[in-house]
Amino acid sequence: MINKGRRSTKSLPLATRLFFSHLVVMIVGVLTLVIISKLSSPRFFVLHLQQLEKRGYRLFNVRTELVDGFEGAWRRSTIWSVIVGGTAAGGLSFWVSRRIMQGLTEMEKVTQEFAKGRLNARLPMSDIPELNRLGTSFNRMAASLEGVETRRRELIGDMTHELRTPLTVVRGYLEELADGSIEPSPEIYMRLVRETKRLERLVNDLQELSKAEAGYLPINIQPVNIRPLLESIVARFTDQLLEDGPVLQLESPPQLPLVLADIDRTEQVLVNLVGNAVRYTSQGKITIRAWVDDSKLWIAVIDTGMGIAPEDLPHIFERFWRADKSRDRHSGGTGIGLTISRRLVELQGGYIEVASELGVGSTFRFCLPLSLRKMD
CATH class of the missing domain: 3.30.565.10 (Histidine kinase-like ATPase, C-terminal domain)
Structure with a gap:
């Protein structure tokens, strides 16, 4: 049962947790105020009556009625204070939770866009400093990822173009040799060797560049x-x-x-x-x-x-x-x-x-x- 309770608590959304946290703080504060006031207010009121009697006021016969009237008024005012204050505090807690969660909700939407391959989405700036710093860092990361993806696509396009040219030449000569359109000659074989060597150089250079840009190329300084x-x-x-x-x-x-x-x-x-x-x-x-x-x-x-x-x-x-x-x-x-x-x-x-x-x-x-x- 304890584990189930913990799992249900962990599953609560952040906005709900923030709202309940504010309510708990408010309830603790109100209960502390009520308890302390309940214990101390009547005593302070009686002391005040005693000071008035010392000044010549005759309150001994009505002291009990005065204390009872004070306690009744205190209880009624406390009830209304708790109702009005609790409502205001609850509304304020809800507004603060929504305001904090707005930036996080937008970030969730942007990350979902990223998952769909739309890397140009960015977070708007927030008037909350912490969320604003988080949004700025996220946007820098997003711009970096978009740049990496752009370079990756360009590289794939360039590689396809560069590999196609020698492959087309080699295939053309091989097809013509196979169907007898041209006669085999040392010049044709040398051309095929040059194209295959170019392919080999291109693959080796691409591998070298990939290692260098990734930081995996060993450097002995x-x-x-x-x-x-x-x-x-x-x-x-x-x-x-x-x-x-x-x-x-x-x-x-x-x-x-x-x-x-x-x-x-x-x-x-x-x-x-x-x-x-x-x-x-x-x-x-x-x-x-x-x-x-x-x-x-x-x-x-x-x-x-x-x-x-x-x-x-x-x-x-x-x-x-x-x-x-x-x-x-x-x-x-x-x-x-x-x-x-x-x-x-x-x-x-x-x-x-x-x-x-x-x-x-x-x-x-x-x-x-x-x-x-x-x-x-």
């Missing part, structure tokens, strides 16, 4: 010397450049201070940036420049390629963004290398910037924090 890495990057890409292509050069002091970085992730960033510069620079030069500014080491990749239009610069680090919608597919890019690079730099405590002029070239630069440890 330690004091490292970047100079040997810069030299190896120059040597690696120089072998890939054609004789009539751009010149790749390094501009850096012979000795660079140690930086706090993950050498493998920094190499990944540089490979992405230099690879983009090589891909979109047909002639001129590509420069890798390093310098120290305050407590940071800056590394810039400067090219004399086609450049980026001003209206495209704000979007350059967004996933799958292309100023020229066809050039990355033609060159084999996945469209998320810069997005990954920005996240990798941020995970190492730095940030990345871009400056470009259409037809002149681009400069991508990022910074890494310096280590307090000196080189041996």
Whole structure:
């Protein structure tokens, strides 16, 4: 029986609990007032009569009638006070409970809308400070969830679009090979290999980006010397450049201070940036420049390629963004290398910037924090 009573109490709505709580407080207060008044008022009244008799008033013969009359008047006034006060207090308790529950009821409706997938619902501001703070926090959470859902849908749409292109090419060649429309040749097989490699790069980049944005990508921060890495990057890409292509050069002091970085992730960033510069620079030069500014080491990749239009610069680090919608597919890019690079730099405590002029070239630069440890 006790457990059933507890369960029935727990099932009461919050508004009912608030209302009953106010009533209980009111009843306790009224009962305390009545009991104390009942015990003390007649005694104080008798003392007052005695003081009047000392002043010469003859009240001895009517003292009993006066006390009885006082008690009767007190009882009647107490009854009416309890009725009027209880009614007023009950009405006020009901109004306060409704006012407090209004914001919570609206929040319940919004959460139900969220459950139905309508993520643009927001709570109105309340004149109750506590509910107002709760509503503000809820709206921030709702805006964040709506942004996550929007990015998720955009990512799914982008992935579908990016995966469809190489799959369509592969399927087309396979169907033509199967029905004999074209003859097998090394060129066709190499085209199929390139498309499958592009699919593999896209899947790997998506996996890397997903880990980086979720914070699951392992980052091994330690004091490292970047100079040997810069030299190896120059040597690696120089072998890939054609004789009539751009010149790749390094501009850096012979000795660079140690930086706090993950050498493998920094190499990944540089490979992405230099690879983009090589891909979109047909002639001129590509420069890798390093310098120290305050407590940071800056590394810039400067090219004399086609450049980026001003209206495209704000979007350059967004996933799958292309100023020229066809050039990355033609060159084999996945469209998320810069997005990954920005996240990798941020995970190492730095940030990345871009400056470009259409037809002149681009400069991508990022910074890494310096280590307090000196080189041996």
